[in-house]
Amino acid sequence: MKPRVIICDDERLARERLVRLLEDIGGYELVGLAEHGEQALRLVAEYEPDIVLMDMRMPVMDGLSCARQLAQRESPPAIIFCTAFDEHALEAFSVPAAGYVLKPVSRESLREALARACRVNQLQLENLRQQPTRSERTSSRSHITARTHRGIELIPIDEVRYFLADHKYVTVRHEHGEVLIDETLKELEEEFGDRFIRIHRNALLSLTYLEGLEVVATGQYRVRIRGLDERLVVSRRHLPELRETLHRV
Structure with missing residues (x-):
């Protein structure tokens, strides 16, 4: 390339x-x-x-x-x-x-x-x-830990739809809503790279909930997420890998 x-x-x-x-x-x-x-x-x-x-x-x-x-x-x-x-x-x-x-x-x-x-x-x-990846240094977690107004919440990784970065924090969208965590997408990708795919510089999507790909009138590509009405933007850089993944599913 x-x-x-x-x-x-x-x-x-x-x-x-x-x-x-x-x-x-x-x-x-x-x-x-x-x-x-x-x-x-x-x-x-x-x-x-x-x-x-x-x-x-x-x-x-x-x-x-x-x-x-x-x-x-x-x-x-x-x-x-x-x-x-x-x-x-x-x-x-x-x-x-x-x-x-x-x-x-x-x-x-x-x-x-x-x-x-x-x-x-x-x-x-x-x-x-x-550099050794996080997944090489330790086994991946079964839950994501988040501090909320209710205290500490444990979100099963199986219930996470996507991770979305915004400045210092990452939004975790899961089965029952969303929380913020103080981790980087890079760290999350290293740990859960076998279960999530990078679709944009600021987004990791769960392969379990990847439903499909669509293109809008502007030519922009977005992914459909199983169980959610919202769509996430796919960057041109990550589009080929996502298409290849969809063909293998």
């Missing part, structure tokens, strides 16, 4: 130049264009790219602010800063950045920065593979 790229720059000509260079270099898939940091955050949430080519000075939200927010993601994309302003170079490296290229961006400098970003991502993947 080709590395997925988003370009974020408030100048149309700069965006068009990066698009041409990306096509000329080859081997990368452009999945979105943004004019400022807030648009970039929305595109990253939707497309989950591997790399973001980021300008620094932009209206609404600048590149550095955007990069700092992206760094908080569970699986952040590699950031390559593209700018005409030399004085930002040192500040750029105060946030996790895979590269830095000066405008006007040349094909060779962009090629090298992209290759370096891919190596960074590959190293992150290798480090994750070498």
Whole structure:
């Protein structure tokens, strides 16, 4: 699969130049264009790219602010800063950045920065593979523990429909309602990965209650959940794996 790229720059000509260079270099898939940091955050949430080519000075939200927010993601994309302003170079490296290229961006400098970003991502993947998972360290739990106004509740994992992340907490939707827990989706996926499937960066769905897949008028895919009227959005990144899972059921 080709590395997925988003370009974020408030100048149309700069965006068009990066698009041409990306096509000329080859081997990368452009999945979105943004004019400022807030648009970039929305595109990253939707497309989950591997790399973001980021300008620094932009209206609404600048590149550095955007990069700092992206760094908080569970699986952040590699950031390559593209700018005409030399004085930002040192500040750029105060946030996790895979590269830095000066405008006007040349094909060779962009090629090298992209290759370096891919190596960074590959190293992150290798480090994750070498770490023992929670399921390897201990057997998975039969219940989820949640603190509520009634005290401590034990929710059988067999009754959990899905886990949905929102900032610091995760919502557990179960047979009798929902509760909040102070755990991460990454930890839950490691522990219960054989029983739940990732359908979005912020959602794990129980395979037991996976009923089907539908597409709405906007082209967005959503899953049907057995016993519930609500639907959960499926990201494009996780759609192929979900389809494969449905074919095996």
